[in-house]
Amino acid sequence: MKGRALIPMASQVILLCMLVCFGGVYGTQDEYRLLNDMFANYSNIIRPVERSADPIDVLIGAAIQQIIDMDEKNQVITLNLWMRMQWTDSNLKWNPADYGDTTVLIVPIETIWRPDIVLFTNADSSFNGMMMTSASISHDGIVRWNAPAIYQSTCKIDITYFPFDEQHCSLKFGSWAYHGFQIDLKNRTTSGDISAYIDNGEWTLVGMPVKRNLLFYNCCPEPYPDVEFTVIIRRRALFYFINLLGPCVLISLITVLDFFMPADAGEKVTLGITILLALTVFLLLVAETMPPTSEVVPLIAQYYACTIVLVSLSTVMTVYVLSLHYRLPGTNRVPRGMKKFAFSFLARIMCMGSFLVNMGDDDDENEISQNKSHAGVYENTFLSHQNGIAIMDDSEKKSSEESSVVSKRFESMTHDIMTNLKYIVKKKKDEDAEDDIMTEWKYVAVVFDRLFMWVFLLATTICTLAIICQPKPFTGPNEF
Incomplete structure (x- = not known):
């Protein structure tokens, strides 16, 4: 086998011990002989190509098994993935006829060369990656390595439509040390495998498309390919x-x-x-x-x-x-324009009753008629008292002229009584006017309160529809 470098004897001993412990005792002599021949001069450090200018084609794929956690506060997603890699090792080829028709050999991944594929969007401080499982080697040198891994990746959270949002979390895998002329990283399929996915209570998995990117960085003139897995998840909004x-x-x-x-x-x-x-x-x-x-x-x-x-x-x-309802005594009357607007217009369109409408139409006339009737009653009362006093005065004058002093005293007392009576009548009249003014303001407050209720309902409805009906990209029916 050409181009193979010698490895220390200790590594060979460790390899043989591992093979014996994990099934070498029960293996066939052909497999034992194949292992001795292949790994006699094998190095897991040197890139396994026949010519140094040749790149190694590495195919990478993934199957999503579970969404463990979505830390929206720190914008980190934790996923359980089953990684699948495939490449060709030119140093691990044999003729099956020479080894008892042995076509496949299972060896620990630490014993062979493997590409240094890392997660570029890693958010785990410990940088834990794939589990070191065994790899499958076919007689034509094709190495297949399938291993589970738990990755913590950064995820740009778009909360515009929260809680009816959909997140696109990108996981970029690539070689850290080898450039594109040494390792040509490619995606195995155009989408990830979601057949073994376990449903999440908060998120619905929409899809997992895969694409290959070829990027040039400022540090190096060579291209660096990477494979990007985009995990598309939609939030369950019922909670x-x-x-x-x-x-x-x-x-x-x-x-x-x-x-x-x-x-x-x-x-x-x-x-x-x-x-x-x-x-x-x-x-x-x-x-x-x-x-x-x-x-x-x-x-x-x-x-x-x-x-x-x-x-x-x-x-x-x-x-x-x-402030309209609780008016202090002595306040002004409701302005005529405000009264007409409240009772004749607002009360009518809000169906608040005919009594409020009638107040706006006939209130001034009723007020004038009521004032006239009160004035007439007060005037008749006053005249009746004056006539009584006049009759009493005539009878006293005719009875005796000696009672003039008593009559003057009686007239003085009667005058005081009439003065007090006029004050009481005026006080009652002012109180009635104050009550009428306060009642008008209370009715105006009721009308404006009903108006504000409809304004609030209308504004709430418009704002709710304007917020909910904002256009957003359609990606399928939303699941609660």
Whole structure:
């Protein structure tokens, strides 16, 4: 055998001991003789080619067995892969007829030359790679090495459509020391083997395409080929829908109840602030599960932020309604334009009842008629008292002229009584006017409260549809 370098005798002894321990005792004499002949002058250091200018074609493939973990915070994916490599060793060829028709030989991988294939996107600090399993050698020099491996690889997480997202994690394998003129790395198939894949509870495996890249680095003029496996996984969104999106939708619906709560209850602002705090807590839970990035804002974060803004605006609306409802005594009447807008326009389009509409149409006339009737009643009351006093005065004058002093005193007392009576009537009249003004403001507050409720519902619906219906690439039906 040409081009073979001598290896130390200790290595040969170790090889023979391993072969004897792992089945050499029960092997045939032909296999024992084949091992002695092949590894007598074999070196597992020198690249096994007949001419130094010839490259070795290395075929690499992989079968994904399990997605162990997806660390989105650190953007690292852990996979269980079954690696499959194949190359031709020109120093490991024999004629089967010379060794009892032995066509295949199984040897430990440490005893033969193997390409230094490493994971370029490795994220494991210990750099653990493939398990050192045995390799299969055929009589024509083709070496097949299949070995399981657990890889931790970097994975660029795109959280734009979280939790309805799809991730593309690339695993690049290549030779670290040999360039493309020494090892020509190629992919065995156009896609990875997913037949033995074990389903993951959080992710659905969509596919595993494979492609070959030929890159030139600044360090070296030679090309460096690599094989890139792209693991495409889609998130199962049922868990996040139940635990994150569902509560947010329910909290948004509870906000509508804030507009139905009477202003006299005194809990409208408290309910709005409580809802705002609950949304903030859920937003913090979402932020803990996603990587801290400022490149994109995920859909769920957009939805929570939009909901928080709308709930904050609803609290501002509630404060405005309360300011209309609780007016201090002595305040001005409702402006005529505001009254017409609230009672004649808003109340009609929101179907709030004919009594509010009638207030906007006939309120001024009713007010004038009521004032006139009150004035007439007060005037008649005053005249009746004056007539009574006049009658009493005439009778007293006719009875005796000596009672003038008593009559003057009685007139003074009557005058004081009429003055107090006028004050009481005026006070009652002012109180009635204040009550009418306060009632008008309360009715205006009810109308605006109903208006703000419909504005909140409309804004929530528009924002939700705008966020959910954002265009995204279609890659197949989403699985919960």
